[in-house]
Amino acid sequence: MNARGAIAGLALIPFLLAGCSREARQLASDQPQTAPSGPADPRTARYAANFYQVSQGGRYFTWYGCGDCHGRLARGAANLANGSRHAVEALYTAIAAGQSGAHSDYAARVPAEQIWQMAAYLHDLSRHEPARNRRNALDQQGEPQGNRWQGPLQ
Amino acid sequence: MNGERALRRVGDLAGLPTSAQGPRNLVWWGNISFMAIEGTGFALAIGACLYLLGQSPHWPPPGDSLPGLGWSGAFTLALVLSELPNLWLIRQVRAKSIARVRLGMLVMTLIGIALIGLRWFELQHLNVGWDHDAYGSTVWMLMVLHTSHVVTELVETAVLTVWLYTHEVGDDQLGDVEDDADYWTFVILAWVPIYLLVYWVPRWL
Amino acid sequence: MAGAAAVNGGRSPVPLVALLLTGCSGIQSSLDPAGMQAGATFRLFELMIVMCGVMYGAVLLFLGASVWRVRRQLAAAPAIEPADPGLGKGLWAWGGVIVAGLVVLATGSFFVERALAAARAREALQVRVTGHQWWWRIQYRTPDGRWIETANELHLPAGRTARIELGAADVIHSFWVPNVAGKMDVIPGHTNVIDVSPHRLGWFRGQCAEFCGAQHAHMAFDVKVDSPAAFDAWLAQQGRPAAAPADAIAARGMAIVTGGACGLCHVVRGSAATGRAGPDLTHVGGRRSIGAGTLPMSRGALQGWIAQPQALKPGTMMPAVPLDGADADAVAHYLETLR
Amino acid sequence: MSPDERERLHAVWADRPGLLGFLGTVDHKRIAARYIVTVVGLLFLSGMLAIDMRLQLSQPDMRRMGPQQYNEAFALHGSTMLFLISVPVMEAMALWLVPLMLGARNMAFPRLAAFSYWLYLGGVLMLWLPHALGITPDLGWFEYPPLSGPAYSPGHRADIWAQMITFTEVAALAASVNVVATILKMRPPGMTLARMPFFLWAMLVASLMTIFALPAIMLATSMLIADRLVSTQFFAPAAGGDVLLFQHMFWFFGHPEVYIIFVPAVGFVSSIVETFSRRTLFGHVPMVLSILAIGVLAFGLWVHHMFAVGLPRLGNDFYTAASMAIALPAGLQMFCWIATMWSGRPRFATPLLWVIGFIATFVIGGLSGVMTASAPLDLQLTDTYFVVAHLHYVLIGGALFPLFGAFCYWYPKATGRMMSERWGVVAFILIVGGFNLGFFPMHVLGLEGMPRRIYTYGPDMGWGTLNLVATIGSAIAMLGGIVLTGNALISLWRGKPAGADPWGAPTLEWAARSPPPQHNFEEVPVVTSIAPLWRHGDLPVMTGLATDRREVLVTSVIDAVPQYRHHSVGPSLWPFVAALATSGMFVASIFTPWAVVWGAIPIGVALVLWFWPRRPRSATGPLARR
Structure with a gap:
């Protein structure tokens, strides 16, 4: 193009680079098959701050009917939205094992990747504005919600 | 030389004036074109509102309260009345009366500031959030669209007023004032259907 | 429809030639109609292709003639607004031809539109189809008012109209079985209805026609047009719960499906697998393909799909489930027996 | 003459020589030429995307591209062709x-023409810079x-x-x-x-x-x-x-x-x-x-x-x-x-x-x-x-x-x-x-x-x-x-x-x-x-x-009778600055709604300076310099 374009572009680069990893969407990449090994697990970064993974986590949260107890806005049994921001690996353990045993078998039943994604979603939840959570929930209202869901055409 | 062709002089333009008023002026056509663009934007926003209104059984949906009439009424009255000084201003521009044009612009600036104040309170009494439902979103869209025009117009008027008071005024600037005044009329006219749609259509339905 | 058919008579050879040229399989083709709706639009298409072909020929002829015309000696100076009386008349005539052609086509189109609408009045089989990212949920209403669910395979009785209600779970999709009827969008917040009246038996294929995200390409479904008796038998069979495992391997597979990851998303009626998020697996073994048309059904394909769905259909919501070789084989075997 | x-x-x-002349020009031919050069470059990029997609589709089950790359390719191709090439080239x-x-x-x-180009260039960069960084729209045009x-x-x-x-x-x-x-x-x-x-x-x-x-x-x-x-x-x-x-x-x-x-x-x-x-x-x-x-x-x-x-x-x-x-x-x-x-x-x-x-x-x-x-x-x-x-x-x-x-x-x-x-x-x-x-x-x-x-x-x-x-x-x-x-x-x-x-x-x-x-x-x-x-x-x-x-x-308007001699404005940097300010607001508005409010201020300043008439200080009126 021309010199101006290049200069304007260079000025933008650091600004945009920060967002790059959050925007990454690697379909068909190798999916994690194990729980986080600890706070330093390198996979945490791939999930915790990634828009796509967080969004997928939100969908599975609905699909598995987590909202039955926790509410889609996470204001149920455990008030997840207002809590402090938990670490991803702590959330992973909480989902996989369950605090009170309600979903103690999830580690065996839910594939690891989906727990990663749900943990990422919960990790982000307290940072989302309530209006935004509500807006997403309204857009996804027709999606499967737990075992009793019959379809959007009821 | 124009290219390789011989030129044949058939007339001279040196005697023409160097400025013009109203539709003779080139800038007037730019101004009217931008009004056409924004007018289309208003019309489409109103169309979008009517579309959503037609799609939903209740407007506003059950549970939403109607927007308040007090501040909006005051705003509307003030806005419509502001056309009177505006028309006076246009007449002074045509008469090229510099002192009165300056005064008229000062008055219009003050009116604009007052209107923004009224609009501020009006927005507090819409009684619905833009993120509440599509009704709220539509109402806010129309209000934001119009408010942005009032603000733009106010800034333009204020800057022009300052300039007029501090500089020698030429014919081009009188043209600018006229375009600004025309635009003010446009902002008033655009408000009428929006006012009806936001405040009265939900009450009539 | 009647009008269009009368104008054109039977099949014109034009599209058939195209069909032969390409050796298309024809299971997902609007050129090989097997239903009333697709047939009506196909006759309209034939009318269009003939008339448009004639118009194109006329333009090319005129263009060619103006290029190759032997010109008499014309003046060297360029002509400014020469008198063109003959061409003026030609312009009017040309306009007349265009208008006449458009009137015929618009009328034909109107009659076909009416024929499609006429199917509405009839008694119909009630079907619900829900578009999900990237598969189809299909539900049938039985005469006694129950809903029977299946996925990614639509069975239709020949000679009867099925009224399909279309709903979207997430984003906009489009329901399209070209051999049977034109498409209809599947839109969140709207319930669209499409009537299909297939009359030729056989297997066909449908596919999502509105871009719906990463795996839009693999959002297909099989369509089987059955005789009414065969359809009724199929539907009755679909209504039954899943078969009990016949052997030890299948029993082991069932235990994994119900107790492991599968049952959280998938339902196998009559077992502890009650998930609603993914396709119904109660009679999955009887279906023709898996992964919404991604792979033909076989035990090997099932194994591959369970182990590596993301390699076969990158981005699918189906996660990779870690199973060792024997377990994977058991699950595949069990699913295969769910006929 | x-x-x-x-x-x-x-x-x-x-035009003035050098960078300022380059940025400030209001010559319609120079501006149009920039449009054309930009469009030709984009046509090439967009054509390469098309070839890329055609190769992927040339045979069944090709694995050149995954779904994400393909979806990005057609989104980028379509958006570029429709919004950044077809319409702008006709304007050019x-x-x-x-x-x-x-x-x-x-x-x-003349200055509006310059503004058009700079803002258009902003749009080009808006789509293609993120693409270079791997953030490509992937949903079509x-x-x-x-x-x-x-x-x-x-x-x-x-x-x-x-x-x-x-x-x-x-x-x-x-x-x-x-x-x-x-x-x-x-x-x-x-x-x-x-x-x-x-x-x-x-x-x-x-x-x-x-x-x-x-x-x-x-x-x-x-x-x-x-x-x-x-x-x-x-x-x-x-x-x-x-x-x-x-x-x-x-x-x-x-x-x-x-x-x-x-x-x-x-x-x-x-x-x-x-x-x-x-x-x-x-x-x-x-x-x-x-x-x-x-x-x-x-x-x-x-x-x-x-x-x-x-x-x-x-x-x-x-x-x-x-x-x-x-x-x-x-x-x-x-x-x-x-x-x-x-x-x-x-x-x-x-x-x-x-x-x-x-x-x-x-x-x-x-x-x-x-x-x-x-x-x-x-x-x-x-x-x-x-x-x-x-x-x-x-x-x-x-x-x-x-x-x-x-x-x-x-x-x-x-x-x-x-x-x-x-x-x-x-x-x-x-x-x-x-x-x-x-x-x-x-x-x-x-x-x-x-x-x-x-x-x-x-x-x-x-x-x-x-x-x-x-x-x-x-x-x-x-x-x-x-x-x-x-x-x-x-x-x-x-x-x-x-x-x-x-x-x-x-x-x-x-x-x-x-x-x-x-x-x-x-x-x-x-x-x-x-x-x-x-x-x-x-x-x-x-x-x-x-x-x-x-x-x-x-x-x-109708008969083209001469009416007056209009003063045509000369080169100015303000259209460029205004386009830069507008671009800044548009980009920032992706991240926060407040960008629309705060971003309007530099745009307003740039526009005021752009249109600021140059005339002598007032000799009459209350603020006159006496």
């Missing part, structure tokens, strides 16, 4: 040609919610797409206002509306259509951004919104847009046909009426893009008839062009070859358009490769072929040199042949059930052969494009000097030098005929425009 005056005129209209041609064809020294609003909404398009990919549109549409609207005002108010004395060349009619109609069509897309994408950014509910059915509202507004813009691209092409074709047939256009009045009819009709047809969404059948019948009706004006235009060649003495230089290629190709696109206009038939055709074929026949055959012809036709005027005819013919054959070979089979593929926007298909579908042919054809056409560009570049220094009027053309731009000086014309030409340069051997002119300041002549 005396040599002294001539020198003064040159000095007054010259208008910016370059309109003042020259009017015998004027510059556009009506129209991004329907809810797929593009907050829940299904997390991140900023859809925002980037939506704001790229805002950038380019603001730029296009500014350019259109400029073109309208210039054509209506700056015609030379004697060029009444009845004597206005057809090309200017086409540009006038296209610009007016732009003014009324583009606000719809800006509103639609703004609503989408609001849904994503501040959680409004326009497109959330569960809160009373409606996803179809977006489609209505998008196509209310999207359909006229096709004609905004096509109508200027009608202008190119008419100019070329006229010049190379050595006679004025047959049926000038019917031609003008036909584009006016297209301009009006185009706004009533948008629903034919939505036949499959399940609208009431009565509406379908109406839109079928209305959509087919547009074939009448388009068909009459075809007749007029061919009749002009028929009754003239055609000289088959490359520009005219392109016209012939255009007619033979575009008519196919027009006829397939009649087919898709039929509501019941469209249910089979829409969203398939039939539509892909149709839209490429219409946009490439109908707009790019005339554009290539126009490029070859006006190249000597712009550069002062001729392009090689031999290589011109080679490029023509490669592009037209390759295009038809590549895209005709797609009609059949669509009828055989191949949906658009799929990244792969199975071997049992039987689509492999035709797809391979399509890929080969596209590659040939791409090769032709490279030959065409190479010919243009090499001719820059190897071409024969052209002289002012190499083709013996009738319109005023050929009276200027090649390339035209910065002020285009020294005196104001006077027009007495629809073909001014064919009417007289010499050129009647009026003298008296200032030579010591930038001045243009303003005339009346």
